[in-house]
Amino acid sequence: MTVPATTWQTVGPFFKIGLAWLYRDDLADADVPGERIEITGIVLDGDGQPVPDAVLELWQANSRGKYAHPEDLQDKPLDKNFSGFGRIATDDSGRFRFATIKPGQVPAPDESASLQAPHINVSICTRGLLRRLVTRIYFPDEPANATDFALSLVDPARRATLVATKSGSSKFEWNVVLQGANETVFFDA
Amino acid sequence: MKSVAGYRRYLPGTQPEYLHPSYASSVKRSPSQLLVYLPHTLSEITGPVFGQELIDAKAFDLTKQSAGEPLGERIIVSGRVIDEDGRPLPHTLVEIWQANAAGRYQHAIDQHNAPLDPNFTGCGHTVTDAEGRYRFVTIKPGAYPWTNHYNAWRAAHIHFSVFGPAFATRLITQMYFPGDPLMPRDPIFNCTADESARNRLISLFDWQTTVPLHALGYQFDIIMSGREAIPFESGRHAKNK
Numbered sequence: 505m506t507v508p509a510t511t512w513q514t515v516g517p518f519f520k521i522g523l524a525w526l527y528r529d530d531l532a533d534a535d536v537p538g539e540r541i542e543i544t545g546i547v548l549d550g551d552g553q554p555v556p557d558a559v560l561e562l563w564q565a566n567s568r569g570k571y572a573h574p575e576d577l578q579d580k581p582l583d584k585n586f587s588g589f590g591r592i593a594t595d596d597s598g599r600f601r602f603a604t605i606k607p608g609q610v611p612a613p614d615e616s617a618s619l620q621a622p623h624i625n626v627s628i629c630t631r632g633l634l635r636r637l638v639t640r641i642y643f644p645d646e647p648a649n650a651t652d653f654a655l656s657l658v659d660p661a662r663r664a665t666l667v668a669t670k671s672g673s674s675k676f677e678w679n680v681v682l683q684g685a686n687e688t689v690f691f692d693a
Numbered sequence: 694m695k696s697v698a699g700y701r702r703y704l705p706g707t708q709p710e711y712l713h714p715s716y717a718s719s720v721k722r723s724p725s726q727l728l729v730y731l732p733h734t735l736s737e738i739t740g741p742v743f744g745q746e747l748i749d750a751k752a753f754d755l756t757k758q759s760a761g762e763p764l765g766e767r768i769i770v771s772g773r774v775i776d777e778d779g780r781p782l783p784h785t786l787v788e789i790w791q792a793n794a795a796g797r798y799q800h801a802i803d804q805h806n807a808p809l810d811p812n813f814t815g816c817g818h819t820v821t822d823a824e825g826r827y828r829f830v831t832i833k834p835g836a837y838p839w840t841n842h843y844n845a846w847r848a849a850h851i852h853f854s855v856f857g858p859a860f861a862t863r864l865i866t867q868m869y870f871p872g873d874p875l876m877p878r879d880p881i882f883n884c885t886a887d888e889s890a891r892n893r894l895i896s897l898f899d900w901q902t903t904v905p906l907h908a909l910g911y912q913f914d915i916i917m918s919g920r921e922a923i924p925f926e927s928g929r930h931a932k933n934k
C-alpha cells in the first residue's frame with residue numbers, strides 16, 4: 505500500500521532566508537563550452553502587476569544536449585563546471601535575469617528518434633502559489649520548435665508564451681504571466 | 694525505443710488547487726487556464742544533483758550558527774525522505790527556513806512587531822543519509838499574525854524544500870506541530886482538500902529522538918512521487934494496444 509506524495513504548501517513571502525544560499529544566476533563558468541546567452545524577464549500577476557517575491561528554478565542540458573544526471577544515458581560528454589541548475593529571485597520590480605549557455609537538444613520520449621527543441625525547464629514559486637508552476641523557455645528562430653514534443657501538446661495560439669524573444673546579441677526576453685490574457689502555458693509535469 | 698519511466702501523478706485531492714480564495718494571495722496569482730499535461734521526458738526524469746562539496750556539514754544545526762544560543766524551545770526535527778512505495782531517497786538535499794521563537798523571520802519585509810533574535814537566522818540545510826534520513830536541530834517557531842483576514846494567524850510551521858531524484862519530484866511544503874490550535878483556522882494549512890493528506894503535514898512528537906535534558910523530538914517523513922513501471926515493451930507495441 506502506498507502513501508501519496510506529501511502535499512505542497514506555498515513558499516510564502518520569506519523564502520529568501522532559506523533559499524538564497526543556493527541562488528545561481530550564472531549557470532556556466534567561463535570554461536563551459538556553448539553559446540553564452542542572457543535571459544531577462546518579468547513576472548506579472550492577474551492584474552498585470554509585477555511579482556517581486558517569485559523564485560524561479562532552472563534545469564537544463566549542456567550545449568550538447570546532455571543532462572548532468574545519472575539517468576541521462578546518452579553517449580555525450582558532460583561539462584565539468586556545469587550542473588544545469590539555476591535558482592533566481594525576482595527583484596522589487598518583478599524582474600529577473602540569468603546567464604547560461606544555450607542548451608542542446610535532448611531526446612523526445614517516442615519511437616521516432618526525434619529530438620526536443622532546445623529548452624530550459626522552469627519551476628516558479630511565489631507567495632500566493634500553493635504549489636509550483638512548471639513551464640519551459642524555448643528559443644526563437646529554432647526550426648526544431650515546429651516539431652517539438654512538448655510544444656505540440658499546446659494550443660498553437662498559446663505557444664508563443666513559451667518562446668523567448670530576441671532582445672539583442674545573445675540576449676533574450678521571456679516573461680511570465682501568472683493569470684489572465686496572455687497567461688503563460690504551465691504544464692502538469 | 695526511447696520509452697521513459699515517468700513519475701506518478703498526484704492523487705486527486707491530495708494537492709492544493711491553485712485558486713484557494715480564503716488564501717487571498719492566491720486570487721491574482723493562480724493560473725486560470727488548465728495545466729497542459731506533459732508526459733515525462735528526459736527533461737523531467739532528470740534533475741539537479743548537488744555534490745557533497747556544496748553542503749555545509751554544520752548547517753543542520755540552527756542553534757549553533759552564532760556565538761550565542763538562540764532563545765526558545767530547542768527541538769530536533771528528523772525523519773525520512775521516501776517515495777510513495779516506501780523506498781528511501783538517499784543523498785537528497787533538504788532545505789528549511791522558519792520564524793524564530795517569537796514568530797519573527799530574519800527577513801527585511803517581515804514587519805511583525807516581535808523581537809528578532811541575533812543568534813537565530815532560521816535557515817538550514819542537509820542531505821539525507823543512505824537510508825533517506827535527515828535531522829535538524831532548531832528552535833520551535835512561534836505563531837505569527839498576517840494580513841490575510843481580520844485577526845489572521847499562521848500556525849507554527851517550518852518550511853521544507855526537497856528535490857528528490859528528478860525535476861518532476863520537486864517539493865516545497867510546510868511542517869506543522871501536533872495539537873496547535875491555530876491549524877483549523879489557518880487557510881494555508883487547510884488548502885488541501887484531502888484531510889489525511891493535510892494531516893500528514895503535522896509532525897509527530899517523538900520520544901525516541903527526544904534527547905534527555907536537551908531537546909524534544911519531532912518526526913516528519915516526506916514522501917516524494919513514486920516511479921511508474923519501467924516500460925518493458927517498445928513504444929511501437931504500446932501504441933498498437
